[in-house]
Amino acid sequence: MQGSTVYLETMGCQMNVLDSELVMGQLRAIGYRPVDDAAKADVVLINTCSVREHAEQKVLSRLGALKKPKKDNPDMIVGVIGCMAQRDPDGIFGKMPHVDLVCGPGELNKVSALLEEVRANRTHAIALSQSMSRRNTVLQRALEHDSVEALDLSRDPAPDENLLQAYVRVQRGCDKFCTFCVVPFTRGPERCRPPAQILDEARMLANRGAKEVTLIGQTVNSYVHPENSRPVRLADLLVRVSDVAGIERVRFVTSYPGDFTDDIFEAMRDVPKVCEYLHIPVQSGSDAVLKRMRRQYTVGQYIDLLDRAREYVPDIAVASDFIVGFCGETQEEHESSLRLIERCRFKNLFVFKYSPRPGTVADRHNHDDVPEDVKRTRNIELLSLQERLASSHNQTLIGTTVEVLVEGFSKAALKAQEAEQLRGEEVAWRRTDQLAGRTRKDQIVVFPGKPEDIGLLADIRINAVTALTLHGEVVRD
Ligand code: SF4
Known part of the structure; x- marks a missing residue:
């Protein structure tokens, strides 16, 4: 769909993060362009989690917020993908009649076909695995296996x-x-x-x-x-x-x-x-x-x-x-x-x-x-x-040196800076002062650094800590 835009929001676990990346790759390959604002997108997809009731309530609340944009733009396609789609398709369509498609996590390689179906027939499009009942036959399981394998094999990350x-x-x-x-x-x-x-x-x-x-x-x-x-x-x-x-x-x-x-x-x-x-x-x-x-x-x-x-x-x-x-x-x-x-x-x-x-x-x-x-x-x-x-x-980590894979600018530092700017205060430091990364043990480390450090492994000497974050300075040769 050359020129169409898609907004994809991900809730839940790492599986969903990866599934969203793969779905987005699939859509990009046929001409969709990702956007950050759901209200302005031609297609809005919510990749959902069913593990807790709270996660499903969050999905319903997000879908509720899409009623008005969909009313303003009836051509917008709203889709629910992932675990909640598989668990409760009737509930979703019943509570949220403006939803156009549901697709379970085992059928995500079909999202582009489902979008075409909605466009062509202005009807609900649905793809669900039979595994919900787990009484599926060997043949059905094999077909589902092919389907999910196809999604993983299609992985083609965007250059950026x-x-x-x-x-x-x-x-x-x-x-x-x-x-x-x-x-x-x-x-x-x-x-x-x-x-x-x-x-x-x-x-x-x-x-x-x-x-x-x-x-x-x-x-x-x-x-x-x-x-x-x-x-x-x-x-x-x-x-x-x-x-x-x-x-x-x-x-x-x-x-x-x-x-x-x-x-x-x-x-x-x-x-x-x-x-x-x-x-x-x-x-x-x-x-x-x-x-x-x-x-x-x-x-x-x-x-x-x-x-x-x-x-x-x-x-x-x-x-x-x-x-x-x-x-x-x-x-x-x-x-x-x-x-x-x-x-x-x-x-x-x-x-x-x-x-x-x-x-x-x-x-x-x-x-x-x-x-x-x-x-x-x-x-x-x-x-x-x-x-x-x-x-x-x-x-006990204060004074030790840890290896950090530098991920980018510290989110906390960016938020603090935004708040200072909103309050009209003079910003005490530039956002590029504060970088964040993770140790091999998955601890978050925040430290002053340079943008060119992003993507590198850096040695950081720890000088302050909280329960969740370590703070330190780069050890430069
Ligand atoms: S059934 Fe048990 S082991 Fe399997 S995903 Fe759920 S919590 Fe994990």
Whole structure:
């Protein structure tokens, strides 16, 4: 569609960030031009998340805000793509009649065809995977597999795209069926991509300027794909991607505690480009809650896993996820989570208040009986404890030197500068004074630097810290 404009907004996880990049590439290839203002776009797409009720409410609110622009410009096409589209297409069309198309995450290679269908027939266009029911046949699964593979294989980043840190999908879907989680229904069964495709993509990204590659999968550590009659596992992929010329750092997210094998720790220890960072959600510090969630490990096994990780890589940084207020969570069970946080010394935590997701086992068989104010209090308690522990850990970094991949201007500094300008104050420093980057352990570092430092690996001496950010100065030879 030569000359048409598209606005694409992404909510949710790294999978969605990558899916959006691929959809945008697909549309750019047929002449669409990306724009920053939804109200002025010919096509508005929202890539959605269904993991929590709050995420879906946010989507509905964004769609509600598009009613007026669509009324002013009836030719505008409004599309909902991603997990919420797959989970609740009827609900979306029912509540938001101005939506023209819905497309599930397994069908995203069809977005351009769906847009054509809407234009040609002025009708709703829909593409959903059958995997929601998970009763799909072998043939159906094969077709869906081709469909999602086609999307990944179409990757062709725009010349001006910032690829310094790039995601590479190694796996789609999930077979775990944790009782609270909608992902196995929206993204379908686990499917791993062939190693050769992953390597080709990493080489292409390195040629376009990528220095850091993050291999992504819903349970990335369970990656396995046959090759010449032997299984290729995540540890093999880490080694192979590290060998790609131009790649300086390799990461992987998200890991599932039950499937962790020591060959991954060996790769983290022995391959210098593999970063010493692990994101491994535990969800609760109580065995009873883990059982109700159908997580396939105990708290003791999780602790053993982190102990083993630290034997291989003593200064490994570990991030985790917790859900507070899961069905039936008692005060004692909540306190078990607090004790686990004290014990595990996490680098950072993502804490979420439980909300029932339609179609999941917990929604059908458990009772969402923890009051909202109790969930809120527990959420604050976990985060406050983590903040205290992280602040005190970060204090130990003052005076040390860390390697940082310089990403760009500090967002906080830019915001502060905008606020000063809005207040008519004289700006004390130029935006180019403050750069931000990440360490190998995924810590954000802010420091004064020069724009020409962006994209480089720099050594930064840390001189001040908060719970989430390190501040320092470049160590120049
Ligand atoms: S492992 Fe559990 S929480 Fe993670 S995506 Fe699969 S079902 Fe959801």
